[in-house]
Amino acid sequence: MSASSYAAMTEISLDVFPCVYGSIPWLVPPDEPEAVAFLLEHGTPVVFERGESIFFGEKQLVFLIESGLVATLPGRAADYRRAVGLFGPHTILGAVRALGRGSRGMPLDARTLTRVSARSLPIGDFLAAVEAKPELHIRMLQNCVRKSENQLEGVIVNDLLPVGVRLLVLLEVLMRAGGAPEEPEAGFVPLPFDVTVSDLATIVHATREMTSRLLSDAVREGLLDKKGRHLYVDRQRVAHGIVLARRDPKGICDA
Amino acid sequence: MSASSYAAMTEISLDVFPCVYGSIPWLVPPDEPEAVAFLLEHGTPVVFERGESIFFGEKQLVFLIESGLVATLPGRAADYRRAVGLFGPHTILGAVRALGRGSRGMPLDARTLTRVSARSLPIGDFLAAVEAKPELHIRMLQNCVRKSENQLEGVIVNDLLPVGVRLLVLLEVLMRAGGAPEEPEAGFVPLPFDVTVSDLATIVHATREMTSRLLSDAVREGLLDKKGRHLYVDRQRVAHGIVLARRDPKGICDA
Missing domain, CATH: 1.10.10.10 (Winged helix-like DNA-binding domain superfamily/Winged helix DNA-binding domain)
Incomplete structure (x- = not known):
């Protein structure tokens, strides 16, 4: 993915639809190409079938999604079957949690909506690589804010x-x-x-x-x-x- | 506000209530003491009466709230009267927008729920001070992620x-x-x-x-x-x- 297409994908807006918080509802923006490349090089390949649960909020791992689609679901309310975020190709599932909370858990489930190819990496290795470069760290945190805001947009769209x-x-x-x-x-x-x-x-x-x-x-x-x-x-x-x-x-x- | 009380306030969790995304629904955490001190020193004092609209999303200003309470409301849908975020004392209204979007606008209104004393500062001055210190910039972006997540928590609480x-x-x-x-x-x-x-x-x-x-x-x-x-x-x-x-x-x- 070239730098220009990355910028285009993180800045998209649905012209027909007036977004308030995020640029697009539900769908989180692709991650920084540098972080994506790091996970492609150092991550362990893993494949999930459709409908699998990835309890990433409790695991000490982040996942780069190479292909397929994952939805995040608030996990603790037993009968609450509502997706909040959508993670597509070139996004890192668990990045917001890792950068925001370190290794502290988060009661959030993720469920594959298709077959998914991913690369997994321990949170510690991921954080060490990001924190070694303050400039990358800043860009990734800005990306995390956009991830949260697109999810907020999605919940509001569903309400509105x-x-x-x-x-x-x-x-x-x-x-x-x-x-x-x-x-x-x-x-x-x-x-x-x-x-x-x-x-x-x-x-x-x-x-x-x-x-x-x-x-x-x-x-x-x-x-x-x-x-x-x-x-x-x-x-x-x-x-x-x-x-x-x-x-x-x-x-x-x-x- | 001492460093310990700041940490306590940003880490609070409602034990009786299982939060998923944020530590507390609706209410954004207080800002970094260093940023609060900067706005106290350089900001222009301003007072809002109860029920005033602060169209901060379209203004080139951030506001440090010294006392009182402000709610943010998605602005473009005319009959959508629902609060999404709550900003209390020691929080900077507009920080997420400034650090995430720079001077680009955001169709978001804020409304005072009480009389509010605040300090206003042009976004450019605020960003220059934050971006001059990468370590502060990182901590403030982490705070922005928590702000977005507490708002996400609030919308989900209202749904759930x-x-x-x-x-x-x-x-x-x-x-x-x-x-x-x-x-x-x-x-x-x-x-x-x-x-x-x-x-x-x-x-x-x-x-x-x-x-x-x-x-x-x-x-x-x-x-x-x-x-x-x-x-x-x-x-x-x-x-x-x-x-x-x-x-x-x-x-x-x-x-």
């Missing part, structure tokens, strides 16, 4: 917007997580991650049934296409749908 | 807990904002800030009517006392009330 709008915003966010350009291309493109309907529901804080119905509506309206288990997105129509829905919020059924 | 529990947690949080010790004293103590019922409702994301009714319930149950416009809190009973309500969540009416 009707579920139909949230789901359209999420589709665009997933496109960005997969590296799609800021300017949407015309026509259908494959959604870069095969996230289950249940997991989509967990992210937009809705029921599986409501989410499934809204996806069917979007297919009927030509915003989405479905081939087998794979979803295809017309990003221009999705963006237009978000604008329309925000102008007439009563036209969207809330959960 | 019944409104009756949220209100009890908020009373304890307001005590801490006023410098109350971690270990609750017995008997009634004055709530250190005279926050209106409407503003309490804005923080716990409930209606004014529901909040007013729950406060009356708490008075009847001996957790609260009211003398004129002032509230008095029995912190031990409030803590016990939180534990009881969390054991039997169905006993609490949700909003």
Whole structure:
């Protein structure tokens, strides 16, 4: 990933959507290329299947995600099934916790939404490398602030917007997580991650049934296409749908 | 404020309440004593009356709060009246935005919940002082991460807990904002800030009517006392009330 694409990915904003705290809801920005390179060189390769729990908040490890998608879930409330953060390729899961708390635990679970390839490294080794370079340390802490703010944005979006709008915003966010350009291309493109309907529901804080119905509506309206288990997105129509829905919020059924 | 009390205030945790992201919901931790001292020396004194809006997100200023309480509100959604962060004495409003975005704006409003004495300083002067000392810069960014995480905790608390529990947690949080010790004293103590019922409702994301009714319930149950416009809190009973309500969540009416 070049320096310019890194800057582009951390500075993206959804023009159709007025973000307050973060530049994009749920999705944390990619990490500093220098830290990513360090984990690629020194980390231990590890693969998780879809639906695995990574109790990283209690482990003494950080994980660089090379491919796939992970959601973080506040862990201590037993029946609380709501995602708060999304971690895509080139992000370090556990960085905020490591840089903010050192080795102190955090009751936060992470769950793979797809198959995930990652590199793991003990927190101590990670912190030693970062803290040896104050300038890198500062840039990584700035990245941590952006990570927290995008998660804050996601929770507020779930509190503020009707579920139909949230789901359209999420589709665009997933496109960005997969590296799609800021300017949407015309026509259908494959959604870069095969996230289950249940997991989509967990992210937009809705029921599986409501989410499934809204996806069917979007297919009927030509915003989405479905081939087998794979979803295809017309990003221009999705963006237009978000604008329309925000102008007439009563036209969207809330959960 | 001594170094030890600073550490104590930034490390507080509500034992009765299992925090995930932050150490305390809504309330941001006090800032680094060195940065506080700099603003006390170089900042311009300014006083806000209760209920004033400080559109700090669009201004090129940071504010050190010397006394009083400020709530931050996402600003662009016209009918969105929900507080996300609470800033008490010894906190710098605008620090996260300044250290994270420089002079770029942020569509975030802040509203005084009490009369507030503050010191204002141009963002440029603030950043120059912080960035001149990498070690201070790092500590302030770590503080910014904690600020964001406590706000994230607050939004999640509002999403997760019944409104009756949220209100009890908020009373304890307001005590801490006023410098109350971690270990609750017995008997009634004055709530250190005279926050209106409407503003309490804005923080716990409930209606004014529901909040007013729950406060009356708490008075009847001996957790609260009211003398004129002032509230008095029995912190031990409030803590016990939180534990009881969390054991039997169905006993609490949700909003």
